[in-house]
Amino acid sequence: MLERNICELPGLSPKVHRIRMTDLQSHLLEGLNEDQIKAVTTTEGPVLVVAGPGSGKTRVLTHRIAWLLEQGVKPYEILAVTFTNKAAREMKERIDRLVGSGATDGLVMGTFHAFGVRILRQNPGPVHQYLGLEPNFTIYDSGDQLELAKRAIIAIGQDPKQFQPRSMLSQISKAKALMLTPAEFQNEALTHADEIAARVYREYERNLRAVNAVDFDDLLGLPIRLFDEAPGMLEKYQNRFRYIMVDEYQDTNRVQYVLVSALAEQHRNLFVVGDPDQSIYGWRQADIKNILDFRDQFEETTQINLEINYRSTAYIVQAADRLIRDNTQRIERRIRTNNPDGDKIAIRELTDQSHEAQFTVAEIRRLLATGRYKASDIAIMYRTTAQSRALEEEFRNSEIAYRIIGGLRFYERKEVRDMIAVLRLLNNPADRLSLERIIDNFPIGRGFGPKALSVAEEWAAEHGRTIVDALVRMVPAIEQVPDPLPPPAFSGASAASAARIGTALATLQEKVGRITLSALFDDIVHVTEFSRNFDESSEEALQRWANVLELRSDLERYDDLLPETALSTYLEQVALVADVDSLPEDSSGAVTLITLHSAKGLEFPVVFISGAEEGLLPISRAIEAEAGGDQQQMEEERRLFYVGVTRAKQLLFITYASSRISYGRFQPGAASRFLTALPEEAVRSVTRRSAAGSMRGGGHRPGRFEDRSSGRLASSISTSWALDSPIRPVDQPVSEPLPDYKLGQKVFHPKFGEGVIDDLVEKSNDMEIGVSFLRHGRKRLLGSLAKLDIIS
DNA sequence: GAAAGTGGTCTTTTT
DNA sequence: GACCACTTTC
Numbered sequence: 001m002l003e004r005n006i007c008e009l010p011g012l013s014p015k016v017h018r019i020r021m022t023d024l025q026s027h028l029l030e031g032l033n034e035d036q037i038k039a040v041t042t043t044e045g046p047v048l049v050v051a052g053p054g055s056g057k058t059r060v061l062t063h064r065i066a067w068l069l070e071q072g073v074k075p076y077e078i079l080a081v082t083f084t085n086k087a088a089r090e091m092k093e094r095i096d097r098l099v100g101s102g103a104t105d106g107l108v109m110g111t112f113h114a115f116g117v118r119i120l121r122q123n124p125g126p127v128h129q130y131l132g133l134e135p136n137f138t139i140y141d142s143g144d145q146l147e148l149a150k151r152a153i154i155a156i157g158q159d160p161k162q163f164q165p166r167s168m169l170s171q172i173s174k175a176k177a178l179m180l181t182p183a184e185f186q187n188e189a190l191t192h193a194d195e196i197a198a199r200v201y202r203e204y205e206r207n208l209r210a211v212n213a214v215d216f217d218d219l220l221g222l223p224i225r226l227f228d229e230a231p232g233m234l235e236k237y238q239n240r241f242r243y244i245m246v247d248e249y250q251d252t253n254r255v256q257y258v259l260v261s262a263l264a265e266q267h268r269n270l271f272v273v274g275d276p277d278q279s280i281y282g283w284r285q286a287d288i289k290n291i292l293d294f295r296d297q298f299e300e301t302t303q304i305n306l307e308i309n310y311r312s313t314a315y316i317v318q319a320a321d322r323l324i325r326d327n328t329q330r331i332e333r334r335i336r337t338n339n340p341d342g343d344k345i346a347i348r349e350l351t352d353q354s355h356e357a358q359f360t361v362a363e364i365r366r367l368l369a370t371g372r373y374k375a376s377d378i379a380i381m382y383r384t385t386a387q388s389r390a391l392e393e394e395f396r397n398s399e400i401a402y403r404i405i406g407g408l409r410f411y412e413r414k415e416v417r418d419m420i421a422v423l424r425l426l427n428n429p430a431d432r433l434s435l436e437r438i439i440d441n442f443p444i445g446r447g448f449g450p451k452a453l454s455v456a457e458e459w460a461a462e463h464g465r466t467i468v469d470a471l472v473r474m475v476p477a478i479e480q481v482p483d484p485l486p487p488p489a490f491s492g493a494s495a496a497s498a499a500r501i502g503t504a505l506a507t508l509q510e511k512v513g514r515i516t517l518s519a520l521f522d523d524i525v526h527v528t529e530f531s532r533n534f535d536e537s538s539e540e541a542l543q544r545w546a547n548v549l550e551l552r553s554d555l556e557r558y559d560d561l562l563p564e565t566a567l568s569t570y571l572e573q574v575a576l577v578a579d580v581d582s583l584p585e586d587s588s589g590a591v592t593l594i595t596l597h598s599a600k601g602l603e604f605p606v607v608f609i610s611g612a613e614e615g616l617l618p619i620s621r622a623i624e625a626e627a628g629g630d631q632q633q634m635e636e637e638r639r640l641f642y643v644g645v646t647r648a649k650q651l652l653f654i655t656y657a658s659s660r661i662s663y664g665r666f667q668p669g670a671a672s673r674f675l676t677a678l679p680e681e682a683v684r685s686v687t688r689r690s691a692a693g694s695m696r697g698g699g700h701r702p703g704r705f706e707d708r709s710s711g712r713l714a715s716s717i718s719t720s721w722a723l724d725s726p727i728r729p730v731d732q733p734v735s736e737p738l739p740d741y742k743l744g745q746k747v748f749h750p751k752f753g754e755g756v757i758d759d760l761v762e763k764s765n766d767m768e769i770g771v772s773f774l775r776h777g778r779k780r781l782l783g784s785l786a787k788l789d790i791i792s
Numbered sequence: 793g794a795a796a797g798t799g800g801t802c803t804t805t806t807t
Numbered sequence: 808g809a810c811c812a813c814t815t816t817c
Contacts, residue, residue: 083807084807085807111807112807113807114807142806161800161801164801216806216807217807219807220807280805281805281806281807283804283805283806284805284806284807383804383805384803384804384805385803385804385805386803386804406805406806409806446793446794447793449793493793575807576807577807595804595805595806596805597804597805597806598805598806616804619803619804619805620804621804622804636805640805661808662803662808663802663803663808664808664809665808
């Protein structure tokens, strides 16, 4: 290898300064700024890179890995963790381009979850011995988890209505993220509800293991347990990974921190990149302290700040910087750019979400007509998935192509899940949830009810077999074979359907691992008579069937794999992909509709942020939490808005609606408080709010933004908007003030009768009222909806 | 046992 | 307004 260039790297330590470089190495540093170069070349010891939006973070990561490889580090000695599979794939491609493909073979790059699965799959023996899992374990997704949680609640004798599966599950997930066992969790329980959650957790775990399945959180927690318990396991990986890199470090949680720091203990070359201002996954137990405290946790950390933004116009950068300054939980710094000012940020108020959608689509049409932008340059971002609906309707009536990322994921559609249930059951016969799903949803399952299921279950328990075995035992052809086991005691009708299901499953089991997945798909459809579910000729049935067929073409992509492993590979992929993962680079020429969360890490020349309203962005929960003294959620909302703003390269539009339908009812809305933080000189246009736009009792006060708009800025309203007349002047619904409810008051409800108010909770612009009714028990009602009369 | 009808809950974000 | 779970009805 040629070593001739001595590169002058101004301002760096002498050690780095005098690095001798090959041509390729100096090529890797070309075009990088000083801080970026330092980040690429500081290979030893803990390094924290605080990377602002658009600061070339991905570039640093890819060049650093290429740099390491150029230094002679073996690809398999490098572990790089990314936030999405897509990021991993793209990064790998970029590195391939830098160092030539083949040079990266063995590089471990993927999400934490994918890495966790990898460890579990690579060590079937220890996984069985220490974790009690068979190697063909199923990864349960959130739908399965919910079902499992619900059953656990019932199993411990509680009411799933009182203790909601969702909230139980989030507690379980939280416990797992903090690495608490059910017993430890129980010890820390403070309230009765915690106590119940701990018991549900215990039961949930038991059931999960009984069906040889794991959940998402287990993919992180189980590898750690394996490291703890299997001798030599941790050392093996510690020795192997000389260089560890973690992207989006601000969104890591406790388990992830433990995993990474355990692995890095040996070589101590841990390189993390992140931006505390873009930490938006607190609800998933991501702990912003991981990045804020990194320097304390890892001694002798080199910290490098990337503060120059290469992505956005100066107005956008300035606005983002100003906005995020209102947060306290951050590493103080200032992002800046050398880019031109660009166009000012456009803010627009609309009367409701359909006007908002109309405006957005019309504006996009105008942009496309200029010829300066193509559809794939444009993205619309929003806080909640439900918001995509109004936009979608508007797009559907237009000629503009669009695609929605997120929302109902392809693999979560009912008909797709049904098919996948069969695949899963074939891969893991213990997967009871999938079996039940098949019985409930496939034509061949008719006539096999809960009673029959419990017969099969008893039989399975008695003979140490699976429920699937009980069904297969009923197949006449197999009955011929001498079998010491007596058949299960099904009643007449259920015996027939058991035999039917058993035959289908036995036929399929016979073929698994020997034919391609698409051929297996065809067999499944055939023997389960699945297509009969789509017999009716409704538009909707056709669409559902089309989805099933799309699954088939998805499977075809795996037809080249070895039949023995194709199924498990496929199922793993299904469990771990996110929708953003399949987002093609730009290709299709469609406008992107995406949640702010999913948009993290992406960039678009033109961005619309839709629904910038109090209650939506920030979300009402955060407003309530703030009222209760908890600032954290509000700060996260601000970061989310910040993420949205900083996705835009050239043009940024922000819209909000003065009223919005939710729950099928109109709700008045006010401009997001975050808009008031945007510097006036960076904002192009503001529509004046109606003077009647005051909120009902105690809610969000009209802030500086409104004040401003009725003052100086109001007179400078831009007339450059393409869509003006179709939108009526804002006519704020004048809402009646709430009656003066008090604790202990007697009230009358048209449906529930007489009751006593025992709880009052102020909401952002409403009030939640707890009432004990004489005849209907305790209910929680919304002040604006409930027709309560005060009796005394 | 299955289809149709009813009432209650729901919406924050996703690997 | 949508979805789910549960009840009613045949």
